[in-house]
Amino acid sequence: MIEGFRLGVFSRGTTLWDGLDFTFGDGAAWFVTGPPSSGKTLLLSILRGERRPDAGDVVVSGESLYRGNPALARAWRASCGHVPEQTVADARLTVGDLFRRSALAGGGVRESERKDRTDWLLEMVGLQGALEWRIQELSISERGRACLAAELLRGPKVLFCDALVAGAGVPFWEMLWGLFRALAREGATVVLAERRIPERWALAAGDPEPVGPFRVYRLPPPEEGVRGEPG
Amino acid sequence: MSEQPSLWWIDWRLSRGSLVREAIGRVLFFCLLGFALLSLVLSGGVSRLLADRYAITAVLRAGVPSAEAEGLARKVAALPPVRTAAYRDPEAAWKEFLRAYPGLDPLRGVGGNPLPGYIEIRFRSDRLNGADIDLVTSALRSVSLVEQVLAGGEGLPRLLRAGRLASWVCWGVFGAFLGGFFLVGRLQERARAGVLAGDITFLVERGVPAGRLAFLRAAGAAVSGFLLAAAGTAAGGGALFLTLRTFPFLDRVIGPPSDLLLPRTVAAAVLFSLGAALLSAGASLLGWRAARSGRK
Numbered sequence: 001m002i003e004g005f006r007l008g009v010f011s012r013g014t015t016l017w018d019g020l021d022f023t024f025g026d027g028a029a030w031f032v033t034g035p036p037s038s039g040k041t042l043l044l045s046i047l048r049g050e051r052r053p054d055a056g057d058v059v060v061s062g063e064s065l066y067r068g069n070p071a072l073a074r075a076w077r078a079s080c081g082h083v084p085e086q087t088v089a090d091a092r093l094t095v096g097d098l099f100r101r102s103a104l105a106g107g108g109v110r111e112s113e114r115k116d117r118t119d120w121l122l123e124m125v126g127l128q129g130a131l132e133w134r135i136q137e138l139s140i141s142e143r144g145r146a147c148l149a150a151e152l153l154r155g156p157k158v159l160f161c162d163a164l165v166a167g168a169g170v171p172f173w174e175m176l177w178g179l180f181r182a183l184a185r186e187g188a189t190v191v192l193a194e195r196r197i198p199e200r201w202a203l204a205a206g207d208p209e210p211v212g213p214f215r216v217y218r219l220p221p222p223e224e225g226v227r228g229e230p231g
Numbered sequence: 232m233s234e235q236p237s238l239w240w241i242d243w244r245l246s247r248g249s250l251v252r253e254a255i256g257r258v259l260f261f262c263l264l265g266f267a268l269l270s271l272v273l274s275g276g277v278s279r280l281l282a283d284r285y286a287i288t289a290v291l292r293a294g295v296p297s298a299e300a301e302g303l304a305r306k307v308a309a310l311p312p313v314r315t316a317a318y319r320d321p322e323a324a325w326k327e328f329l330r331a332y333p334g335l336d337p338l339r340g341v342g343g344n345p346l347p348g349y350i351e352i353r354f355r356s357d358r359l360n361g362a363d364i365d366l367v368t369s370a371l372r373s374v375s376l377v378e379q380v381l382a383g384g385e386g387l388p389r390l391l392r393a394g395r396l397a398s399w400v401c402w403g404v405f406g407a408f409l410g411g412f413f414l415v416g417r418l419q420e421r422a423r424a425g426v427l428a429g430d431i432t433f434l435v436e437r438g439v440p441a442g443r444l445a446f447l448r449a450a451g452a453a454v455s456g457f458l459l460a461a462a463g464t465a466a467g468g469g470a471l472f473l474t475l476r477t478f479p480f481l482d483r484v485i486g487p488p489s490d491l492l493l494p495r496t497v498a499a500a501v502l503f504s505l506g507a508a509l510l511s512a513g514a515s516l517l518g519w520r521a522a523r524s525g526r527k
């Protein structure tokens with residue numbers, strides 16, 4: 001369980017938000033929405049243990065990320081996957097390089113396993129045969145999906161995705177919906193940050209919990225009935 | 232070999248192309264440096280040249296029997312600093328004199344051969360110094376058969392000092408090239424760390440300690456530096472061997488090709504490779520630090 005207690009951020013000479021409490025339970029997919037410049041990316045980096053909040057603390061499985069043992073914080077980061085909002089970074093790499101790098105970070109992915117799983121994951125995100133493609137030649141949607149597939153290679157326990165759904169585009173929402181719920185069913189935690197949630201996802205998730213400028217939705221697990229078919 | 236991917240030298244895993252280009256450049260540079268290093272080790276700077284040119288002449292008293300003179304030459308040759316000690320009898324001395332000063336044959340007609348026999352002593356190139364020259368000259372002067380010892384007189388200290396200076400200059404130039412390698416290597420490492428900044432950030436964000444990455448990069452740089460330096464020095468040694476075989480007159484300045492296989496020459500090559508490994512690791516760490524601090 002990831003818990004944020006009384007989180008506050010001071011940025012650009014003003015208080016962006018303060019006193020926010022979050023709880024993201026294990027084995028579930030969470031959807032955080034917020035308006036532009038509300039600090040969604042910042043919130044994800046705080047939850048990942050990358051950026052110390054100016055107030056409050058993040059506790060993961062009972063251990064403080066910022067006030068506890070740094071080795072625990074590193075172990076937490078090692079267990080996380082992160083799909084950033086797509087920028088020009090990594091443009092020199094190929095899709096295959098993303099997987100190679102992800103395997104390096106994982107440290108436990110064997111070379112043969114990497115090759116097998118790479119093809120399978122690329123096919124899953126609709127990028128079969130894209131291994132040699134250069135990142136700079138990919139669309140925003142393709143970059144996001146390639147990045148997601150590379151992160152999934154390590155089998156992260158927690159997956160943070162920043163603006164992935166919007167970037168992927170409507171044709172891939174159904175795939176992502178199924179993927180996130182499948183990950184949750186296998187015990188992983190998925191935290192998505194977006195400007196807005198697809199309408200059908202919102203319908204399926206039910207009422208969000210308002211937290212400061214954000215709205216936090218919990219996507220229903222596959223075994224629960226959904227009120228609308230997403231996609 | 233284990234299939235397990237590791238963080239060992241991520242540069243090779245993430246930036247293979249540029250690393251191969253750098254490696255080719257470095258091995259060529261090490262080849263030149265290896266050639267220079269082995270030439271310097273063999274020649275001792277200018278010591279071998281000086282040792283080839285410099286000789287002590289022990290002029291014997293008139294009437295010393297050849298057998299005694301040759302016995303003395305053998306004893307002198309047994310002294311540690313001495314490379315060769317050759318006895319020239321009065322007849323040989325006269326012939327050498329005539330070769331140097333043709334047309335002076337009439338001098339002999341007056342009272343026979345006016346020249347005494349002598350012993351020519353040459354030093355080992357690594358023992359050509361004031362202390363060893365004093366040792367040999369004082370040993371010769373105490374021998375009753377010896378009339379006079381000609382060792383260079385007042386000019387000798389200046390000659391030795393000039394030789395030392397020339398050797399230092401040679402080693403200094405070599406050191407400057409080695410320092411240049413370090414600076415260029417640091418710039419290359421910095422540039423590569425800059426190119427890999429995204430990958431390094433990626434790994435650090437996923438829980439890999441930055442210090443561990445820096446250490447493993449430096450260790451990889453050290454191993455590659457050692458191997459490249461060893462390969463370059465071996466190639467340079469081969470080139471030097473061929474050069475000495477092709478131009479035998481260089482033996483007198485650098486040394487014989489067979490000296491390349493002497494233990495001290497091999498030890499110098501190994502030490503050089505170890506030094507290159509340390510410099511490569513240092514360049515990697517400094518390049519890493521510069522790239523990381525520049526990023527912040």
